[in-house]
Amino acid sequence: MEKWYLMTAAVLLGLTVRWTVSLNSYSGAGKPPMFGDYEAQRHWQEITFNLPIKQWYFNSSDNNLQYWGLDYPPLTAYHSFLCAYVAKFINPDWIALHSSRGYESQAHKLFMRATVLIADLLIYIPAVVLYCCCLKEISTKKKIATALCILLYPGLILIDYGHFQYNSVSLGFALWGILGVSYDWDLLGSLAFCLAINYKQMELYHSLPFFCFLLGKCFKKGLKGKGLVLLIKLACTVVASFILCWLPFFTEREQTLQVLRRLFPVDRGLFEDKVANIWCSFSVFFKIRDILPHHIQIMISFCFTFLSLLPACIKLTLHPSPKGFRFTLVSCALSFFLFSFQVHEKSILLVSLPVCLVLSEIPFMSTWFLLVSTFSMLPLLLKDELLMPSVVTVMAFFIACATSFSIFEKTSEEELQLKCFSTSVRKYFTCFTFLPRIIQHLFLMSVITMILLTTMTVTLDPPQKLPDLFAVLVCFVSCLHFLFFLVYFTIIIMWDSKTGRSQKKIS
Amino acid sequence: MAAFGIATGGSNWFSALALGVTLLKCLLIPTYHSTDFEVHRNWLAITHSLPISQWYYEATSEWTLDYPPFFAWFEYALSHVAKYFDQEMLNVRNLNYSSSRTLLFQRFSVIFTDALFVYAVHECCKCIDGKKAGKELTEKPKFILSALLLWNFGLLIVDHIHFQYNGFLSGLMLLSIARFFQKRHMEGAFLFAVLLHFKHIYLYVAPAYGVYLLRSYCFTANKQDGSIRWNSFSFVRLISLGLIVFLVSALSLGPFLALNQLPQVFSRLFPFKRGLCHAYWAPNFWALYSAFDKVLSVIGPRGFLRCLILCALSSFMFGWHVHEKAILLAVLPMSLLSVGKAVDASIFLILTTTGHYSLFPLLFTAPELPIKIILMLLFTIYSISSLKTLFRKEKPLFNWMETFYLLGLGPLEVFCEFVFPFTSWNLKYPFIPLLLTSVYCAVGITYAWLKLYVSVLIDPPVGKTKKQ
Numbered sequence: 001m002e003k004w005y006l007m008t009a010a011v012l013l014g015l016t017v018r019w020t021v022s023l024n025s026y027s028g029a030g031k032p033p034m035f036g037d038y039e040a041q042r043h044w045q046e047i048t049f050n051l052p053i054k055q056w057y058f059n060s061s062d063n064n065l066q067y068w069g070l071d072y073p074p075l076t077a078y079h080s081f082l083c084a085y086v087a088k089f090i091n092p093d094w095i096a097l098h099s100s101r102g103y104e105s106q107a108h109k110l111f112m113r114a115t116v117l118i119a120d121l122l123i124y125i126p127a128v129v130l131y132c133c134c135l136k137e138i139s140t141k142k143k144i145a146t147a148l149c150i151l152l153y154p155g156l157i158l159i160d161y162g163h164f165q166y167n168s169v170s171l172g173f174a175l176w177g178i179l180g181v182s183y184d185w186d187l188l189g190s191l192a193f194c195l196a197i198n199y200k201q202m203e204l205y206h207s208l209p210f211f212c213f214l215l216g217k218c219f220k221k222g223l224k225g226k227g228l229v230l231l232i233k234l235a236c237t238v239v240a241s242f243i244l245c246w247l248p249f250f251t252e253r254e255q256t257l258q259v260l261r262r263l264f265p266v267d268r269g270l271f272e273d274k275v276a277n278i279w280c281s282f283s284v285f286f287k288i289r290d291i292l293p294h295h296i297q298i299m300i301s302f303c304f305t306f307l308s309l310l311p312a313c314i315k316l317t318l319h320p321s322p323k324g325f326r327f328t329l330v331s332c333a334l335s336f337f338l339f340s341f342q343v344h345e346k347s348i349l350l351v352s353l354p355v356c357l358v359l360s361e362i363p364f365m366s367t368w369f370l371l372v373s374t375f376s377m378l379p380l381l382l383k384d385e386l387l388m389p390s391v392v393t394v395m396a397f398f399i400a401c402a403t404s405f406s407i408f409e410k411t412s413e414e415e416l417q418l419k420c421f422s423t424s425v426r427k428y429f430t431c432f433t434f435l436p437r438i439i440q441h442l443f444l445m446s447v448i449t450m451i452l453l454t455t456m457t458v459t460l461d462p463p464q465k466l467p468d469l470f471a472v473l474v475c476f477v478s479c480l481h482f483l484f485f486l487v488y489f490t491i492i493i494m495w496d497s498k499t500g501r502s503q504k505k506i507s
Numbered sequence: 508m509a510a511f512g513i514a515t516g517g518s519n520w521f522s523a524l525a526l527g528v529t530l531l532k533c534l535l536i537p538t539y540h541s542t543d544f545e546v547h548r549n550w551l552a553i554t555h556s557l558p559i560s561q562w563y564y565e566a567t568s569e570w571t572l573d574y575p576p577f578f579a580w581f582e583y584a585l586s587h588v589a590k591y592f593d594q595e596m597l598n599v600r601n602l603n604y605s606s607s608r609t610l611l612f613q614r615f616s617v618i619f620t621d622a623l624f625v626y627a628v629h630e631c632c633k634c635i636d637g638k639k640a641g642k643e644l645t646e647k648p649k650f651i652l653s654a655l656l657l658w659n660f661g662l663l664i665v666d667h668i669h670f671q672y673n674g675f676l677s678g679l680m681l682l683s684i685a686r687f688f689q690k691r692h693m694e695g696a697f698l699f700a701v702l703l704h705f706k707h708i709y710l711y712v713a714p715a716y717g718v719y720l721l722r723s724y725c726f727t728a729n730k731q732d733g734s735i736r737w738n739s740f741s742f743v744r745l746i747s748l749g750l751i752v753f754l755v756s757a758l759s760l761g762p763f764l765a766l767n768q769l770p771q772v773f774s775r776l777f778p779f780k781r782g783l784c785h786a787y788w789a790p791n792f793w794a795l796y797s798a799f800d801k802v803l804s805v806i807g808p809r810g811f812l813r814c815l816i817l818c819a820l821s822s823f824m825f826g827w828h829v830h831e832k833a834i835l836l837a838v839l840p841m842s843l844l845s846v847g848k849a850v851d852a853s854i855f856l857i858l859t860t861t862g863h864y865s866l867f868p869l870l871f872t873a874p875e876l877p878i879k880i881i882l883m884l885l886f887t888i889y890s891i892s893s894l895k896t897l898f899r900k901e902k903p904l905f906n907w908m909e910t911f912y913l914l915g916l917g918p919l920e921v922f923c924e925f926v927f928p929f930t931s932w933n934l935k936y937p938f939i940p941l942l943l944t945s946v947y948c949a950v951g952i953t954y955a956w957l958k959l960y961v962s963v964l965i966d967p968p969v970g971k972t973k974k975q
Contacts, residue, residue: 005892006645012885019877020534110873117877141645389534396530403523 001133006144011125014151017393018120022113022161025385032102036384038112038164039102040068041080042094048077049084050097053248057259062097071262074245075199079169083115116160116168124172125151131179131357138360145404149367150356152400154393155374159346162386167346170200171353178329178357181213182322186230187237190214194241201263205336205350209328212313216320268342270297274471275345276376276478277338278304284472297341304339308486312493323361324493329354331489338482345380345475348373362417362492363405368443369485371398375450376478378457379471387458411436420495442484449477520644521632521653525625528657529618532667536614539872540670544613545603546570547582547670548596554579555586555597559762563772567599573775576759577704585616617666617674624678628656631681631843634688634808648846651893655842656681660863660886661835664879669869671832676706677839683716684815684840688808692724696748700755707776708833711822712815719811720748809847813963816840820858820956831869834862834952849898854958856894857909860887861951864916868941876924912951919947 001007028036047063047070048056056077059065070077087094094100094108132147160168173196180189193210196203214234221227249255270279270289279301282288288297309332316328333351337343352373359366374394381390401407413419413436425432457470466472549568557565562572562579572579586597592612596604632649644650666674679702686695699716702709725748728739763772819837826833838859845855863883870879895904905913923940927933 003645005888009885009889012881012888016531016878016881016885017534019881020531020538023537023874107873141643388536392530392533396527399523399526399530403520 001140001143003140003144006141007129007133007147010144010148010151011129013148014125015117015121017152017396018117018157018161019113021157021386021389021393022116024162024389026109026112026162026164027384029384030104034067035102036164041164041166042100042103042108042112043068044070044077044080045084045087046095046097046100048081049088049095054255057249057255057262065262067101069262071265073198073201073263074249074259075195076166079119079166079199086115087111112164113161116164116166119166120160120168120172124168124175127172127175127179131175134179134183135360142360142404145400146360149359149397149400149404152393152397153352153356153370154390154397155349155352155370155377157393158374158381158386158390159349159377162389163346163380163384165346167200167349170196170203171349172196173199174203174206174353175357177210178326178354181210182325186214186217187233190234190237191241194238195245198242198245202347202350205333205340205347206329206354208309208313209316209325209332212316212328213320213325216317219317220320265342266298267294269294270301270341271343273345274379274468274475275343276348276475276482277340277343278479278483279339281476281479284476301339301341305335308339308490309335312490315493324496326354326357327489327493327496330358331486331493334482334486334489338479338486345377348376359401360405362415363401364407364410364443365416365485365488367398367401367405367407368446369481372446372450372478372481372485375454376474376482378454378474382457391454411440417492417496421491424495446481453477520650521629524653524657525628528663529621532614532618532621532663535663535667535878536611538668538878539870539875540610540668541869542570544605544610544670547613547672548604548609549599549602550574550579550582551586551589552597552599552601554583555590556599560766560768563763563768563775565599568602571775573778575704575707575776576763576772577701578706581705588612588616613670614667617670617672620672621666621674621678623675624662624681625657627678627681627685628653630685630689631656634685634843635846645893646896648897651897652842652846654893655845655890656839658886658889659835659839659842660882661832661838661859661866663882664866664870665832665835668875668878669832673832673835676702676709677835679705680709680712680836681839681843684808684812684843687719687811692720693747693751696720697751697755700752704755704759708836711826711833711836712818715811715815715818719808719814721745723807723811724748809844812840812844813959816844817956817959817963820952820959824953824956831865834858834865838862845894846897849901849904850962852894852898853904853909854955854962856891856904857913857951857958858955859890860913860916861948861955863887864920865944865948865952867920868944880920912954915947919943 026036026038028034028039051062055063057070059069063069084095090111091107094103094111128150129147132143132150135143135146138146156167156171159165173192177189177191177193177196180186180192182189190210193203193206197207215231218227218231218234221230223231243250246256246259249259271277271283274280279288292300312328312331316324330351333354337347337351352370355366355369355373359370371394374390374397378390381387410416413422416436416439418435422432422435453470453474457474460470462469545568549570550572553562553565553572565571589596589609589612593606593608595601595606596609596612598604632653635648635652662673662677665671679698683695683698683702686692686698696716699709699713703713725741725745726736726739727741727744728736760769760772763769816837819833819840823833823837838855841851841855841858844851846852863886867879867883870876891904898904923943927940932939
């Protein structure tokens with residue numbers, strides 16, 4: 001592409017920000033006995049390297065599942081094994097069975113951070129670059145700007161390179177899946193997405209849109225001919241990829257069941273810790289976790305989740321389109337985040353990825369959402385002493401988006417993709433013209449609230465009777481934002497295809 | 508909302524570039540810092556805790572005050588802010604004190620004082636004519652110049668990782684150059700005089716200033732062919748320039764003259780014996796001697812700029828105890844020339860790429876390795892590609908030899924940092940990577956120097972000055 005050097009500059013800038021953030025602290029640094037996610041990943045390298053596969057997910061004297069037992073699907077385990085193999089060459093003390101528990105050193109931190117960077121560089125970043133290069137109907141400069149903004153998204157950087165996780169692997173695979181499926185490389189796309197699911201089971205949040213989109217494609221091609229062939233091919237691809245990933249665990253029924261038990265811990269309750277979803281916010285007023293029995297909790301969360309995402313998914317199946325697919329990914333993931341079981345605050349990244357993909361279409365709302373998603377993880381980031389990198393990366397992201405897309409000039413109804421909706425509403429309320437202004441004011445209030453809450457959390461001490469006051473406030477405010485965004489994205493999906501059809505009829 | 512929109516709109520690319528690099532500097536806060544950090548902490552302590560009469564005598568720490576008095580006053584001013592961060596850093600006896608608050612304060616002081624550099628870049632952009640520009644923002648010379656200066660790799664790693672205050676000092680120099688372009692000679696002279704009393708290393712380029720001011724400011728008019736009109740000499744101007752230099756020096760050295768401490772101050776600033784001092788200046792002067800003739804007929808601010816760069820480079824080549832950081836003295840002004848002509852762009856790129864690579868040994872710690880490689884790639888790829896795009900209608904910027912040489916930096920880096928440390932020679936001859944780096948870069952820098960020299964000698968006189 002022309003101006004390839006600007007795209008290279010954008011990627012290099014993204015890498016610089018990532019590595020400089022990684023110079024800061026990580027989750028659980030210097031906090032025995034449990035430490036944090038960093039120690040969990042190191043421990044998994046220890047387990048997968050020293051123990052035979054059959055023991056990876058089972059409780060034993062060598063593998064105490066209470067101390068960071070493996071709770072991700074096999075692909076994570078294989079990745080840990082690969083990293084452990086490299087670690088053995090550099091310093092076997094890092095992964096020595098039992099004796100390496102809680103190992104912390106500057107060299108080890110460098111190694112761990114490097115593994116994140118390499119995984120990112122190999123999987124996530126190429127996907128982002130390819131996605132932006134393939135965007136249609138926008139100039140090269142805008143493509144590069146989109147790539148820069150996506151690569152500067154603070155949430156992913158802070159969690160992967162600060163807190164320490166490997167979300168870029170699963171999100172990268174999912175993005176490859178989205179790319180494949182959007183450009184009619186259905187088999188490769190589904191393979192990539194299966195790899196994503198087999199890396200982190202939370203990717204199941206994205207599975208329904210994939211399923212509906214591909215099903216819709218099959219219907220369109222006609223279930224009696226090509227459609228059926230495609231359906232069978234897809235089914236085979238999915239089954240084959242699952243078998244390939246789970247092969248060592250399919251030998252015994254007990255193995256498979258144990259892994260499933262580790263992946264889906266239904267005994268752990270509706271939510272854990274503070275998370276910006278409905279149940280946690282609801283429990284501020286009504287202690288739902290303690291009052292209702294377990295199976296009722298599961299039922300309620302199941303019902304709410306599916307009720308909120310069903311309209312969009314049905315629409316996608318009936319009218320499959322790449323644009324509809326992207327927006328349905330957002331609303332589905334958001335529904336799951338808000339209403340599902342055992343959601344962690346980091347799962348907001350699963351919503352952030354599809355929102356990044358629609359950044360070029362609705363820059364204003366996407367930027368707003370991505371800022372709120374980072375803000376919702378504030379308690380976690382403060383616990384890891386990542387205040388300075390958080391503030392800096394959020395400001396950098398905001399400046400990049402504001403300069404690239406001139407977001408404050410794009411708040412008209414048409415640019416917010418709400419034209420059809422507003423027209424429909426104006427049939428009943430002719431004075432409904434103030435939507436852009438309301439949204440602008442809401443944005444201003446939202447930013448002020450977020451800045452205020454951040455300042456308060458950092459500078460003030462919470463009252464003694466309510467030690468979690470600020471964390472709960474952050475979650476509550478974020479939850480309200482997310483509900484608003486859920487409504488917004490659902491409106492776009494539902495009203496968009498309607499006008500698409502009616503416009504075709506008119507013309 | 509509209510006002511906010513205009514403020515952050517796409518037309519304000521300069522603010523975006525400046526803010527962006529400032530945020531990057533904030534991210535570099537937790538990186539490795541060199542002993543220069545302790546040097547400046549010590550100077551904060553000295554100027555804060557001790558009376559003026561002790562400043563140039565204090566020697567508790569090995570890092571004694573060896574910059575001119577204005578810098579000492581600068582540290583004194585900073586120390587009044589420092590006391591709100593961590594009072595302990597201002598204790599002269601707290602050697603190597605580096606609490607997190609101290610680190611935060613010091614790093615922020617560098618970032619904050621860089622505001623002067625940003626302002627200077629803004630002024631320099633005004634001096635570039637955009638005639639060669641396309642409509643595309645990223646191809647405008649102003650944009651490229653701003654990016655090359657604000658995001659200069661050398662400045663970033665020397666100031667914000669290694670730790671120094673070159674940002675605002677370079678800002679003063681660039682501002683004085685910009686003032687010459689804007690025909691505000693008195694201001695330019697004043698700024699340079701002030702700069703000299705901040706860091707005396709800028710004496711290297713003082714001849715350029717002296718000759719230019721004499722030639723283009725004191726002689727108010729030229730003959731038709733561009734040579735000097737001897738009867739247009741203005742004593743008033745000469746005296747006013749002298750007055751400026753005198754007043755600034757009086758302000759700086761006055762207090763120490765009153766305390767009879769001038770010899771001590773000079774011994775700190777120029778730490779060699781008399782003989783070596785002369786020897787130090789001789790090759791420098793010799794190198795410039797043959798250029799002075801030509802220099803006297805090279806007029807206009809552009810000619811001055813070339814002369815300045817030549818001075819800076821020559822002193823880098825032949826000077827005594829020159830630090831590799833001094834290459835920045837030549838690189839930053841050269842950026843101004845690089846967006847003007849293709850020849851200058853080519854020289855600039857060779858000089859900058861090798862000069863920046865020669866700074867690599869400054870950052871030898873493992874966590875900083877990816878940063879220096881990624882930032883170097885960023886700056887190099889951007890500078891080469893953007894200048895190539897700007898001058899795409901003229902002949903290519905590099906011949907095959909130059910391309911080969913620049914590409915050779917890649918394998919050199921791989922060998923020095925990744926291969927050599929694991930070989931058996933590492934124990935016996937650990938200096939080899941440094942040696943190779945220095946020699947390889949010396950080739951490039953010498954080549955750039957020669958090319959610049961030749962272009963100054965061959966080129967016709969640059970433009971004519973208007974009547975002042």
